[in-house]
Amino acid sequence: MISMLTTTTQMECQRVRDIRERQKHRIIEVRVLRRWISRGKKEELCYQLVDVFGDCIEAVAEVKHVKHFDSVIQLQCCYRVSGYICTGPRTYMATVDHKASLVFGQKARFDPLPNPNIPIIYFNFATYETLKTRIKDSRILTDYIGRVKKNAMRSTGTGKDLRKTRLQDDKGNEVEITLWPDACNLIGDDVVPGDIVAICSTSVSEYKGLLQLESTHLTTVVLNPDMPETVEYVHRLRALPPMSSTETQDKKVTILDLQLIGQENIQIPRNFICEAQIKEIHEDRGWFYVHCSKCSSKLYPELDNGELNFVCRDDDDIIPIFRYSVNATIEDATGSAEAVFFNESMQALLNISCKDMVTKHADATNPRNVPHQLMSAIDKQSLLHLTVKNDGKIVINSASKVASTTSYQSTGNKTGITPFTPTTPAPKSGTSKRQLEESPGQDKKMKRA
Numbered sequence: 355m356i357s358m359l360t361t362t363t364q365m366e367c368q369r370v371r372d373i374r375e376r377q378k379h380r381i382i383e384v385r386v387l388r389r390w391i392s393r394g395k396k397e398e399l400c401y402q403l404v405d406v407f408g409d410c411i412e413a414v415a416e417v418k419h420v421k422h423f424d425s426v427i428q429l430q431c432c433y434r435v436s437g438y439i440c441t442g443p444r445t446y447m448a449t450v451d452h453k454a455s456l457v458f459g460q461k462a463r464f465d466p467l468p469n470p471n472i473p474i475i476y477f478n479f480a481t482y483e484t485l486k487t488r489i490k491d492s493r494i495l496t497d498y499i500g501r502v503k504k505n506a507m508r509s510t511g512t513g514k515d516l517r518k519t520r521l522q523d524d525k526g527n528e529v530e531i532t533l534w535p536d537a538c539n540l541i542g543d544d545v546v547p548g549d550i551v552a553i554c555s556t557s558v559s560e561y562k563g564l565l566q567l568e569s570t571h572l573t574t575v576v577l578n579p580d581m582p583e584t585v586e587y588v589h590r591l592r593a594l595p596p597m598s599s600t601e602t603q604d605k606k607v608t609i610l611d612l613q614l615i616g617q618e619n620i621q622i623p624r625n626f627i628c629e630a631q632i633k634e635i636h637e638d639r640g641w642f643y644v645h646c647s648k649c650s651s652k653l654y655p656e657l658d659n660g661e662l663n664f665v666c667r668d669d670d671d672i673i674p675i676f677r678y679s680v681n682a683t684i685e686d687a688t689g690s691a692e693a694v695f696f697n698e699s700m701q702a703l704l705n706i707s708c709k710d711m712v713t714k715h716a717d718a719t720n721p722r723n724v725p726h727q728l729m730s731a732i733d734k735q736s737l738l739h740l741t742v743k744n745d746g747k748i749v750i751n752s753a754s755k756v757a758s759t760t761s762y763q764s765t766g767n768k769t770g771i772t773p774f775t776p777t778t779p780a781p782k783s784g785t786s787k788r789q790l791e792e793s794p795g796q797d798k799k800m801k802r803a
């Protein structure tokens with residue numbers, strides 16, 4: 355496509371790639387790819403702009419003029435832009451690696467471009483090797499592409515959901531994506547080993563020797579991308595040798611294995627699969643909790659003219675979020691163990707959301723009163739995807755019925771004790787908190803672009 359661009363007007367334009375700080379503005383022809391309000395010391399209205407050559411630059415404007423800019427700049431539209439100022443790059447969570455950025459004020463002009471041949475997306479994929487140089491670097495966010503090896507929901511220490519997706523690059527190097535609760539649905543449960551994930555605007559960290567890409571409020575995901583910008587990457591990833599099922603699944607263990615693992619002094623949480631059933635639900639510990647959609651705090655039941663509401667001590671206009679948290683004994687032929695079933699796993703076993711279970715079948719004011727519909731989860735043989743935490747506690751992340759996964763049985767580890775390899779690193783609570791304080795991303799619509 356790019357060869358068609360040498361029209362006269364485009365030749366007169368400034369190339370985005372060549373813009374430098376303090377330079378006088380010349381016309382650029384760009385598409386507006388993203389718009390967001392930056393956080394950090396100062397709120398700014400930010401844009402990501404790309405030109406016909408696929409080069410990208412960021413622009414900022416004052417938040418107080420957001421109405422004006424929203425009226426003249428539409429996302430995904432193209433403009434001939436002039437009257438801007440060229441300054442240095444943004445230095446906190448930049449989405450683009452450029453030596454300069456633009457400042458839009460009242461003098462900036464945006465003339466719509468009718469039929470531009472400008473890319474609709476921008477990637478600047480980091481290589482595995484460069485990721486190491488970006489650990490804890492908050493100046494620039496990181497784009498990455500890889501082939502999915504594993505993909506599963508996990509629970510944080512406080513029972514919220516996050517997603518861990520293991521990616522391989524074209525040389526087989528592995529990194530792990532951690533999508534914090536606000537972003538955990540950017541990759542769905544339908545994403546399976548072999549799929550290709552392009553992820554934008556993550557921050558790089560390291561945990562126990564494994565590089566991690568953590569979601570930010572700007573993170574977007576494209577599943578199995580097929581745009582011109584990704585063809586070469588996808589081609590190389592598709593050429594990787596196929597993965598064996600043992601590579602893509604957590605190790606299958608018995609309850610006896612879990613008991614022994616729990617007694618070891620394990621340093622990091624480990625993930626396993628176990629075929630077991632619930633023997634008993636511990637009613638005295640409660641089976642659900644309700645938290646605030648704004649601040650995540652526990653909500654209190656309140657009667658208003660006979661109608662039951664859930665209220666936050668700090669916020670008004672909230673939505674109560676109902677989540678399962680069921681303490682139970684699980685068992686198989688080798689023994690029994692205590693475990694906590696968090697929301698995803700319980701919903702999978704019961705086929706009903708916690709909210710529906712509470713509002714249709716239970717006493718919403720008393721989480722210790724277990725409805726018989728929930729008791730129906732007992733005695734169902736299930737494939738449990740679980741984490742053994744550092745303290746030996748077992749958390750059930752997800753569950754599926756055994757009938758649909760009989761292939762596991764033939765490969766099951768019936769004899770038990772073999773060396774276990776470390777798997778998913780634990781989320782760091784500090785980062786989790788930071789993520790929760792940020793509002794959900796506004797750019798998530800690219801998820802299935």
Ligand SMILES: [Zn+2]
Nearest residue numbers: 646649666669
């Ligand atoms: Zn609240």
